[in-house]
Amino acid sequence: MERKKIEIPEGVKKIESVGEEAEFPFDISPMYEGERIRKKEMYVELGGTEQPGFELVMALPAEEVEDMKVTVVGPDLNEMEEGKAYPYAMIYYVAGSQVETDLEPVIERRNHDFQNYLEGYMHLNQRYDIWIRIGKGAIKKGLNSFVQIAKATMMLFKNELPFIEKIEAVYITDAELVEKLLNEVAMPIFEERDARVEALHDEDVDEFYSCTLCQSFAPTNVCVVSPDRPSLCGAISWFDGRAAARVDPEGPNKAIPKGDIIDPIGGEYSGVNEFAKEESGGEYERVKLHSFFDYPHTSCGCFEVIGFYMPEVDGIGWVHRGYPEPAPNGLPFSTMAGQTGGGKQIAGFLGIGISYFRSKKFIQADGGWYRVVWMPKELKERVAKYIPDDIRDKIATEEDAKTIDELKEFLKKVDHPVVKGVVRPVDGKKITEGWVEEAEEEVEEEVEEAEEVAEQPAVAAQPQVFAPQPGQPLQLPALPQIQIPAQPSAGGGIKLVIKDAKIYIDKIVIRKPEEKKGGK
Ligand code: SF4
Numbered sequence: 001m002e003r004k005k006i007e008i009p010e011g012v013k014k015i016e017s018v019g020e021e022a023e024f025p026f027d028i029s030p031m032y033e034g035e036r037i038r039k040k041e042m043y044v045e046l047g048g049t050e051q052p053g054f055e056l057v058m059a060l061p062a063e064e065v066e067d068m069k070v071t072v073v074g075p076d077l078n079e080m081e082e083g084k085a086y087p088y089a090m091i092y093y094v095a096g097s098q099v100e101t102d103l104e105p106v107i108e109r110r111n112h113d114f115q116n117y118l119e120g121y122m123h124l125n126q127r128y129d130i131w132i133r134i135g136k137g138a139i140k141k142g143l144n145s146f147v148q149i150a151k152a153t154m155m156l157f158k159n160e161l162p163f164i165e166k167i168e169a170v171y172i173t174d175a176e177l178v179e180k181l182l183n184e185v186a187m188p189i190f191e192e193r194d195a196r197v198e199a200l201h202d203e204d205v206d207e208f209y210s211c212t213l214c215q216s217f218a219p220t221n222v223c224v225v226s227p228d229r230p231s232l233c234g235a236i237s238w239f240d241g242r243a244a245a246r247v248d249p250e251g252p253n254k255a256i257p258k259g260d261i262i263d264p265i266g267g268e269y270s271g272v273n274e275f276a277k278e279e280s281g282g283e284y285e286r287v288k289l290h291s292f293f294d295y296p297h298t299s300c301g302c303f304e305v306i307g308f309y310m311p312e313v314d315g316i317g318w319v320h321r322g323y324p325e326p327a328p329n330g331l332p333f334s335t336m337a338g339q340t341g342g343g344k345q346i347a348g349f350l351g352i353g354i355s356y357f358r359s360k361k362f363i364q365a366d367g368g369w370y371r372v373v374w375m376p377k378e379l380k381e382r383v384a385k386y387i388p389d390d391i392r393d394k395i396a397t398e399e400d401a402k403t404i405d406e407l408k409e410f411l412k413k414v415d416h417p418v419v420k421g422v423v424r425p426v427d428g429k430k431i432t433e434g435w436v437e438e439a440e441e442e443v444e445e446e447v448e449e450a451e452e453v454a455e456q457p458a459v460a461a462q463p464q465v466f467a468p469q470p471g472q473p474l475q476l477p478a479l480p481q482i483q484i485p486a487q488p489s490a491g492g493g494i495k496l497v498i499k500d501a502k503i504y505i506d507k508i509v510i511r512k513p514e515e516k517k518g519g520k
Helices: 101-115 136-140 146-160 175-199 238-247 270-279 333-340 354-358 377-386 404-414 437-454
Strands: 014-017 042-047 053-059 070-073 088-095 121-124 131-135 166-172 207-211 223-225 255-257 261-263 305-310 315-320 349-352 372-374 479-484 496-501
Touching: 014 146, 042 053, 042 136, 053 101, 053 175, 070 146, 088 101, 088 146, 088 175, 101 121, 101 146, 101 175, 101 238, 131 136, 146 166, 166 175, 175 238, 175 354, 207 238, 207 270, 223 238, 223 270, 255 270, 261 270, 305 333, 315 333, 315 377, 333 349, 349 354, 354 377, 372 404
Parallel strands: 053 088, 070 166, 315 372
Antiparallel strands: 014 070, 042 131, 088 166, 121 131, 207 223, 207 255, 305 315, 305 349, 479 496
8 A cells, every 4th residue: 555644634623843842741761661540540541442543654755754743633632521532543654764664563563662651641552452541640740732742752763763764743633534544544554564474474484573572561471473473462473573673683573593393283493482481581481373272372461362262162262352241251351361461371361463363374283263163243254254164154253152051052053163073174183072972971970970979969070171281281261250059968068159260270080989998
């Protein structure tokens, strides 16, 4: 898509400011990076869940960029009503002898960093998901215009990324224009960036690229970006990592020599393992780029989508940031994000970028799309063309199933591969056994017999239809609430209510109790 300055319609209010700002009414420092602005402390919210928003960097010829100029289109900060949410677009035009379109996403991703250096300003997420809050404290200190925010951000861009020789910003709060530019300019550019990498595969290159930007809040997180695995924030592709490593070799994106291939299906490489060990401070030593369960990629917290394993159906669900309802496992995105983030390898949860759904190697070690059982309708529609024809209609959405029981019914009805066992397309190996209902019944009978023999009713074990991965205990989600049934014993029994608990199970052994000597 051609890069050109956006047209500002006649009649829309705008203000312009040229040149550097002498001083700002707020502090600027990396120490504000972790600052959170809660709702009661917030003056206004921009973008987020209630309003559209996006951030976009476009590389332009130097003569077209007016250095340090800011244009604010629509109501400025001092015209906004306290407590309200507004649409928000931040567009930056950048120029420099080394600046090309390859670098746009890398520069764009740093907007998140630099804006979080501003005291009283919180920036979350990226691309079309941006969510900003401005604190009341910053307003009291004198922040009253987006010009101040844009100038501070542009100053940081130029200081930290010296290859940017000129930068100009357009901040937009006019609802109609934000919506129009999101659909007509930003989304096509994001789509173009994501599509670019589709023809290239992991085996075609000698190097992958790292990103350690998010180590500021997830110190052990190391994103490994390969052609078949774009970053989990969705902002960095292999091409972007390569471009960033070239212009800023000491920066957060470094080349990772692949080394020897250890597991071609899981996507494990000796070079990646060595790099991950070093950059995570020894926290983890192995990473498989295309595995959900076995040494999965770490998740920092910026993921666009969370994958979650549902042992009851032996399948994987995916939920995106914008889906507000609980998934069939009973947990909303926000709760699962707490489980998934922090830069850890969590078997059972995985954070990914939406563009990973395009990958030919999408969780291929675990059956790829044939292991996927549920997605919100909006997400499914967005990636529908990447789902193989023979499985697309077998993946449930909230219209088919909102609970595990409904999901089970749906999967049975459509004869989803998880029901009889998933055959992994990449090598034709059957990797799951399917729902072994007869075996389940036998186990239940055995448990019942055991109960009769022991005359001590036990807590009913739920037969699990999955096998924990070798060498790695499966970490199950924190369940909102588990009630262990009352023991109908002579003493009236007890009732245990466990809330917000994490349950770790290495192994479940169900044994029929043997009669003790002497017949007791
Ligand atoms: S999520 Fe990964 S790729 Fe994206 S900014 Fe953070 S560290 Fe970089």
